[in-house]
Amino acid sequence: MADARLNYSSDIDIVVFFDPEKGVLTDPGEATKIYSRMVQKLVGLMEDRREHGYVFRTDLRLRPDPGSTPVAISFDAALAYYESRGQNWERAAWIKARACAGDQQVGAAFLKELAPYIWRKHLDFATIADIQAMKRQINIAKRVGDIRVEGHNVKLGRGGIREIEFFTQTQQLIAGGRDATLRVKPTTMALAALAEANWISDKTATESHRYLLVSTRG
Known part of the structure; x- marks a missing residue:
């Protein structure tokens, strides 16, 4: 998820999820470790200050329970969190979410699964x-x-x-x-x-x- 439309000085918010059923890795049990390392390296590249500045300031804290979760988590873990513990400010943030990298079809499927959490027909005021x-x-x-x-x-x-x-x-x-x-x-x-x-x-x-x-x- 990323949204840098407002101005060039804004940071971008990235949330990274993976589908453990895709079978991309030789050892699926290492998925969290491998994908988290990839995300951290990517963020390091974007925030690295060089002669002409940096690409983006990046915030990874929009993921579920950022104080106790790795920077990349599985779809199932993310959906379980939002269904049971998701906060109202997170619902507002997810209005703007879009798949910005990786498997776009998988990203779209995740957003579709998340839609009932964001868009409630009967809203408690x-x-x-x-x-x-x-x-x-x-x-x-x-x-x-x-x-x-x-x-x-x-x-x-x-x-x-x-x-x-x-x-x-x-x-x-x-x-x-x-x-x-x-x-x-x-x-x-x-x-x-x-x-x-x-x-x-x-x-x-x-x-x-x-x-x-x-x-x-x-």
Whole structure:
């Protein structure tokens, strides 16, 4: 999974899963060790600072339970985690997920298996409160205050890119389980889809879209 659309300074979030049934390795029992080593070497290459800079800053912490799991885990282990212990912020993050490397068909199959976890037809609105609480925690951690012109953080500040993303993803989580047309990844397309479905106003979609364009170009 990777999403580096917002700006060139953003890091990318990668989650690596493998299908143990594919029979690619001579010793399937070594899969976790081998794939984890490959991921770590790949990240090292992308983050290696050379004369002309580096490729990407990379974050591997979106994987299930990152404090106690290797950087590459099996499909079955990942699905078991999301079905039993998955957090609401993870559901929001997976809205944007896409297969970006390896076997694309296997990646697409995994996302299909994960869809019922992300898109629930009957949503407990405690989910929304949970996501809002997470945004408040980010505000506190980043010391985000009122909107101001000088020194305003267009990404993390009030009314900024991250807040627009949170708003959009929250609306998608509420309605996307019943309306598949809202299950789109880019934030600007999601805003348009929400407006088309009369879930948000055209004005909200247009102003949010305009802000994202101005912020990312600036």
